[in-house]
Every structure is written in C-alpha cells, then in structure tokens.
Amino acid sequence: MTTEINATAASLLGFLHDGPLTGWDLVARAEQTIGPFWSLTKSQVYRELALMAEHGLVTPGETGRRDAKPYTITDAGRAAFADWAARGPGEATIRLPLLLFVTLGKHLEPGLLRTVLAEQRAHQAALLKDYLGIRQMLGELDEQDPHLLATLEYGITVARATVRWIDRLPPEIAS
C-alpha cells in the first residue's frame, strides 16, 4: 500500500531519481528540463518536500552551505513514483490569455488585438530562436538524452506552429 501522491510530488520524485537535490535545485532542474510545460513554484516544492519527508518518501540530509537541505529519495518514494506513473499522465491544465483575447476580440478596443498579436508573434519567435540555439548547443556537446531532446523538440514544434498560426490569421483579426 503505497502513499498516493499528486503530480507535483511525482515530478519531484522523478527528478530525485538522479540523486539528492535541494528544493532550490528542484525548481531550477524543472525549469531547465520541462521549462514552460510544467509550472512549479517554490512554495509548492517546499510544501511537497516537507509532506513527502513526513511520509517517508524522501529523507532530508545534512543542511549544507546557506541552509541548503538536500533530499534523497527512499525506496518508498520510488514505489510511490512508480505507482503514480502507472496511473498515467492526468489531464493537461492550460490557460492561454492570448486565446482569450482572440475569442473576445469583438469586445476589445479596436487595434488592441492587433498590437497584442504582434507582441506575441515576436515573443514566440524569440522563444523559438532560443530553443533552436539550445538544440544546436546540445548537438555540439553531443549530449544525447533523447528524453530531453524530445521535450525541446516539442517546444520547437509548438512555437513554430504558433507563429505560423498568427501569420495566417485573416485580416479582419489582424485588423
């Protein structure tokens, strides 16, 4: 009978499979790996770590420099993680204020939607450029974790698709 954990806790346990990490590290790790596709806040991370420690899924180590407290995954933690994984990924949670702007376009000040779309296009293009840069770099360092690569690839795919979508919007919208 393993402890039932939520997706947030599961993601932390996932990262802890690679070795002990502090809360701070975990936030950074998530940021670097799934970045925009898995939001995680400090508050959340520390809360879950404390809870998981209580349930024995994780054990805190000696606090080191600057109060850094590394957590190590336990066997129970690994079991809980496997258990969560077996239940499959849950529903996605998505809130895109940009799309809200688009669907409510009719009720916005004229021209506002146009401006916002232009900004977003620029933003997505910049993002895409970043991703491509990272991919290039990883290729040169011949870092080859296919899972990270695949996630990056998803970012590239979606950013590209978004830019193309904006470019093909009919003139009534890009008014």
Next chain:
Amino acid sequence: MTTEINATAASLLGFLHDGPLTGWDLVARAEQTIGPFWSLTKSQVYRELALMAEHGLVTPGETGRRDAKPYTITDAGRAAFADWAARGPGEATIRLPLLLFVTLGKHLEPGLLRTVLAEQRAHQAALLKDYLGIRQMLGELDEQDPHLLATLEYGITVARATVRWIDRLPPEIAS
C-alpha cells in the same frame, strides 16, 4: 478608478457583453468557445459572479426556472473589462503531464512511455477530427465570427503539430 479584476472575472465580463447569462451558461459558453485553452470551473465562476455583483460590475436578475440566476453586465463592468484588456494578456499557465512523462521517461517502467504516447496520439488525432468537423459545420452554416474561427484554427494547428511530433519521436523513446 475602476475595480481591478483578475483574468477569470475578465473572461466572464467578456462573455456577458453579448447579453445576460447564468453561471451555468457561462461555463458552457467558455467550453464551447475557448474550450481547452481557458479552463474555468463552476466553483470559480459562481465565486467571481458573487464578488462582481458586490462590486457592481454585474447585476443579478430574477431567478428563473431551476434557480437559474442571470447576470447582466453594468457600465462599471464594461469599464473594468476595458481596463483589464488594456493591461494586456498575462502569462500563460501550462501543465502538460504528458511532457512530464516524456522528460522523466528514463525512470519509467520500460514500455510505459510507449503506451502512453500511443494513447496520446490517438487522443490528439480524435481531437483534431472533432475540430475539423466543427470547422466544416461552421462553414456550412456560414457562421462567420472570425474570432471563434481563429481560436478553432489554433486548436487545429496545435493538435496537428502534436501528432506530428509524436510520429517523429526517435525510436529510443517510442521503444
């Protein structure tokens, strides 16, 4: 000095521009228009409606059949909406458990990721088919709100991109 509202309240006010709606209607409306790109729960909607009524952004009408209580947007409500819109769309919130699965793939039972990806491919393909069906239907009814169309188009673009992404994943992942 208009009341500062959050994105959720703003979305409700946006829909109310088209005429009075009950909380239930608002949930349905959101579902039909931005569907997967703007999550809204009942609890949230009723809470915001009550708050907005308190602030005079919205006025409740006579409760009709089955306790249905329609809300009408006020001038203050329209002002608050315009104000929110002028501040621009905020940050997107995204949590894709599928991507979490992919990046943590290394630590999953062998084969699990493969299964999950196959399911997701099917899911996205079905979604895409739905969207295309809706687009077709709207075309025939020559319903022509370009904003709704644009949102639909986004769904199509992303679903398609996702399917292609899955199809092109390297064999080490679709192991």
Next chain:
DNA sequence: CTCGGAGCGTCCACAATGGACTGTCTTGAC
C-alpha cells in the same frame, strides 16, 4: 573589508481545481 546580489528557504494571501452534495425541471419508456 564591505556591500550588492545570488543562493536558499519560510510564510502568507489569494486563486483555481475537482468533486460531493442538494435541489429542480424535462423527457421518454412503460
């Protein structure tokens, strides 16, 4: 040496989620 900023964590108020629960009306099977 010192002081500004990065590393590390706590805490809190507020927002969002999901589901249990309660009622009301409609409809269609019998």
Next chain:
DNA sequence: GTCAAGACAGTCCATTGTGGACGCTCCGAG
C-alpha cells in the same frame, strides 16, 4: 399518466497552485 434517469442550476469544501514579501547566508568585485 407516472416515475426514473438525467440534464440543469447552484453551494460548499478540501486540496492544490500562484506570486510575492521577507529574512537569512555566502561569494566576489571593487
């Protein structure tokens, strides 16, 4: 015609997620 299933409409609560303020500790540039 009735009555059960299920759509409509809303309340409430526990849990989860978000964002920022705050407070320490250390490092390094000047």
